[in-house]
Amino acid sequence: MKLAELNSGAKARIVSIRGKSGIKKRLQDMGILPGEEIVVQKVAPLGDPIEVIVRGYSLSLRKGEAEDIEVEVLE
Amino acid sequence: MKEIRIVVAGNPNTGKSTLINAISGAKLQVGNWPGVTVEKKEAELTFFDYKLKFIDLPGAYSLSPFSIEEKIARDFLFTGAYDVILCVVDSTNLERNLYFVIQLMELGKPLVLALNMFDEAKKLGYKIDVKLLEGLLGVRAVTTVATKGEGIDELKRALVEVAERKILPKRLSYGEDLDFILERLRVKLREMNPELGKEFHQIGVLLKILEGDRELIELLKIKVSEEEIRELTEHIEKVHGEDIETFLADVRYGLASGVVKQVLSKPEIRKITLTERLDRVFLNRYLGIPVFLLLMWILFKLAFDIANPYVDFVDETISGPVAKWSGALLEVVSAPSWLSSLILDGVITGVGIVLSFLPVIGMVMLLVTLLESSGYMARAAFLMDRIMRTFGVQGKSFIPMLLGFGCNVPSVYASRVLTEEKERRLTIFLVPFMSCGARLPVYVVFISAFFPERSGTVLFFLYVLGILVAISVGIIFHRLFYKGVSSPFIMELPPYRFPTLRDLWVHTWMKLRHFVIKAGTWILAINIVIWVLLNLPWKPENPQESLLGKIGSAISPIFKPLGFGDWASASSLLAGSLAKEVVVSTMAQIYEAERPKEENGEINFLEDLKDIVINFGAKTKEAVVNVFSTFGIATLEPEGPEEAEGLLGRLQGHFTPLSALSFMVFVLLYWPCFVYGIATKAELGSFKLYGQAILLHTAIAWIVSFLIYQLGRLLGF
Numbered sequence: 001m002k003l004a005e006l007n008s009g010a011k012a013r014i015v016s017i018r019g020k021s022g023i024k025k026r027l028q029d030m031g032i033l034p035g036e037e038i039v040v041q042k043v044a045p046l047g048d049p050i051e052v053i054v055r056g057y058s059l060s061l062r063k064g065e066a067e068d069i070e071v072e073v074l075e
Numbered sequence: 076m077k078e079i080r081i082v083v084a085g086n087p088n089t090g091k092s093t094l095i096n097a098i099s100g101a102k103l104q105v106g107n108w109p110g111v112t113v114e115k116k117e118a119e120l121t122f123f124d125y126k127l128k129f130i131d132l133p134g135a136y137s138l139s140p141f142s143i144e145e146k147i148a149r150d151f152l153f154t155g156a157y158d159v160i161l162c163v164v165d166s167t168n169l170e171r172n173l174y175f176v177i178q179l180m181e182l183g184k185p186l187v188l189a190l191n192m193f194d195e196a197k198k199l200g201y202k203i204d205v206k207l208l209e210g211l212l213g214v215r216a217v218t219t220v221a222t223k224g225e226g227i228d229e230l231k232r233a234l235v236e237v238a239e240r241k242i243l244p245k246r247l248s249y250g251e252d253l254d255f256i257l258e259r260l261r262v263k264l265r266e267m268n269p270e271l272g273k274e275f276h277q278i279g280v281l282l283k284i285l286e287g288d289r290e291l292i293e294l295l296k297i298k299v300s301e302e303e304i305r306e307l308t309e310h311i312e313k314v315h316g317e318d319i320e321t322f323l324a325d326v327r328y329g330l331a332s333g334v335v336k337q338v339l340s341k342p343e344i345r346k347i348t349l350t351e352r353l354d355r356v357f358l359n360r361y362l363g364i365p366v367f368l369l370l371m372w373i374l375f376k377l378a379f380d381i382a383n384p385y386v387d388f389v390d391e392t393i394s395g396p397v398a399k400w401s402g403a404l405l406e407v408v409s410a411p412s413w414l415s416s417l418i419l420d421g422v423i424t425g426v427g428i429v430l431s432f433l434p435v436i437g438m439v440m441l442l443v444t445l446l447e448s449s450g451y452m453a454r455a456a457f458l459m460d461r462i463m464r465t466f467g468v469q470g471k472s473f474i475p476m477l478l479g480f481g482c483n484v485p486s487v488y489a490s491r492v493l494t495e496e497k498e499r500r501l502t503i504f505l506v507p508f509m510s511c512g513a514r515l516p517v518y519v520v521f522i523s524a525f526f527p528e529r530s531g532t533v534l535f536f537l538y539v540l541g542i543l544v545a546i547s548v549g550i551i552f553h554r555l556f557y558k559g560v561s562s563p564f565i566m567e568l569p570p571y572r573f574p575t576l577r578d579l580w581v582h583t584w585m586k587l588r589h590f591v592i593k594a595g596t597w598i599l600a601i602n603i604v605i606w607v608l609l610n611l612p613w614k615p616e617n618p619q620e621s622l623l624g625k626i627g628s629a630i631s632p633i634f635k636p637l638g639f640g641d642w643a644s645a646s647s648l649l650a651g652s653l654a655k656e657v658v659v660s661t662m663a664q665i666y667e668a669e670r671p672k673e674e675n676g677e678i679n680f681l682e683d684l685k686d687i688v689i690n691f692g693a694k695t696k697e698a699v700v701n702v703f704s705t706f707g708i709a710t711l712e713p714e715g716p717e718e719a720e721g722l723l724g725r726l727q728g729h730f731t732p733l734s735a736l737s738f739m740v741f742v743l744l745y746w747p748c749f750v751y752g753i754a755t756k757a758e759l760g761s762f763k764l765y766g767q768a769i770l771l772h773t774a775i776a777w778i779v780s781f782l783i784y785q786l787g788r789l790l791g792f
Binding site: 028029034042046048059 | 139
């Protein structure tokens with residue numbers, strides 16, 4: 001499943017990250033790495049971007065970027 | 076006295092600039108990094124027998140740069156001259172901060188950590204074993220609360236001690252395989268670059284080579300064997316099943332989270348934070364946007380309602396008592412009439428223009444800094460991103476654009492909240508389409524002359540037209556020049572925090588100083604040029620004889636298809652490039668040729684001073700009343716311009732309602748004023764963007780006015 005498909009409140013584990021090298025590298029530098037837990041905290045009122053919690057802090061990214069993050073849903 | 080050079084690094088949102096302000100007090104020097112528009116802050120202070128020189132780097136999440144800011148940080152950390160690194164760490168967000176610390180440790184330079192916001196961490200119930208952290212990493216760590224100035228002295232002591240004793244961080248183990256590869260790479264590097272010093276053998280450099288950071292390898296002028304590197308990265312991919320970038324991020328984050336597990340204990344029951352509570356409202360699905368719009372309305376009102384009375388105060392003081400005194404003084408020394416005119420109308424008015432921008436820029440910077448440091452700016456970006464990115468900018472652009480309705484000049488400064496160069500330029504380029512307060516006097520005069528019954532509709536049409544043009548230009552630019560590709564939007568949403576008064580003050584003061592120094596002389600010079608154009612050849616009999624009138628006559632045919640092809644309109648438009656309200660005063664001057672001269676009253680210095688003070692008090696009262704009055708936005712309420720009376724009749728003789736509308740549209744869209752141009756030069760380092768704006772905006776203005784006038788005629792108006 002893709003991170004972009006999750007509803008707010010959903011908890012998941014990151015499986016892999018695709019995407020262009022620069023953006024992928026940035027996502028990894030921000031702590032989005034395979035095996036990490038990620039929670040979708042909020043979806044913006046207009047449906048995009050989304051807010052996620054990873055490694056204990058809040059990060060926002062666009063759905064376009066979240067399309068490239070493959071996750072498995074927990075619980 | 077011994078000098079110690081300290082480079083300050085850290086993630087964004089760690090309170091780094093608050094810490095720098097707390098350390099340096101008022102001794103902060105702000106400039107730009109060479110060749111770019113990124114702020115560079117430096118401070119020098121004495122501490123016992125040492126001279127501490129702080130160089131503040133832009134915030135960075137990683138030494139693999141993603142923005143210009145991070146590139147500057149990387150380049151300076153790898154090649155700059157410094158004795159010790161001070162890394163500011165957000166104690167409430169240890170893991171991601173330590174990921175950066177680990178990269179700094181790889182540089183093999185003395186390193187001190189400031190565990191900042193330690194009070195917040197305590198409040199969350201976090202327990203951080205600082206001694207253990209120091210032991211695990213081999214660095215000094217000092218707990219600080221920058222907002223309260225806590226831990227600053229101890230931090231300075233630690234910096235001196237670490238720099239003097241050259242205490243180096245531990246060389247952490249990166250796992251057997253990677254450590255072996257790094258060793259192999261080091262030997263190879265030494266073979267190929269025998270002339271390089273041992274600072275190049277730090278694992279920071281080796282990891283950069285392995286990562287394939289070509290830009291940095293070139294900057295360091297080291298020779299590498301591409302084939303060897305490929306062999307090593309392929310080995311890693313085969314053994315660990317990950318590409319080199321993922322592998323390195325994994326290793327470093329692994330180390331960071333390992334350290335965090337040992338040094339940090341969190342309470343078992345997590346408290347719901349203030350940030351979460353606030354975001355339930357601010358980012359709420361239904362309330363988020365209405366609350367945002369309400370806040371923006373308050374922001375706009377505060378900025379311009381408070382600033383405008385003071386703008387008037389500056390204006391009245393300069394054109395009243397100051398001009399009067401100078402006039403009297405010039406008479407005393409019996410200066411020739413051209414000289415008094417040059418000094419009074421050229422220089423003193425010019426100084427008045429510069430000073431009259433200070434209240435507005437000051438208020439705007441104060442409020443933008445407040446939004447930024449409280450954490451709300453990131454939320455604004457989150458809320459508005461979906462809309463704003465359709466025309467190639469991002470959510471944060473909304474705020475400079477909104478402020479543009481008050482005045483375009485502070486918008487240019489406010490656009491600093493955008494870190495992506497492309498988005499910043501595009502935002503600055505679009506801002507002049509927002510109809511600023513200075514255009515209002517033009518509309519007021521023309522609307523009173525031609526559309527007295529439909530003033531609201533016409534005014535509304537003009538503001539909306541500006542917005543529509545901005546959106547269309549944005550979309551076209553985005554498609555044409557950027558192929559519709561938006562810059563990525565990977566942004567931290569930091570916790571809400573109370574900014575300190577000192578931060579607000581320092582930031583605002585820096586901007587004001589910057590404006591006076593960088594923009595002041597330019598504005599003065601241009602005002603003098605306009606004076607020359609208006610007054611040469613000396614004392615023109617008829618305004619048409621002046622240089623301005625002659626140029627106006629020469630270019631007037633261009634405006635014929637727009638419905639106002641006379642020299643007077645053309646000349647006023649030219650003069651309006653200084654500031655758009657000048658269009659009206661120039662027209663008044665032209666049509667009325669001889670304006671009643673203001674009588675030079677009795678000079679009574681004390682009396683005048685008293686008046687200035689009383690006026691200041693009156694304006695302050697006005698500002699307070701403005702803020703609390705709920706009706707309308709002060710800047711949008713047309714004041715009856717005194718020069719308008721005789722002018723209205725003259726205008727009715729020269730314009731038809733249709734050509735008046737076409738003229739107003741032209742004033743709305745054409746040539747952004749010089750002060751805006753000078754602000755872009757001060758912020759972006761060159762006049763290039765302003766040059767493009769002059770050409771394109773004027774062309775767009777011409778086309779839109781042409782369409783309105785010609786279509787109007789076809790429809791029989």
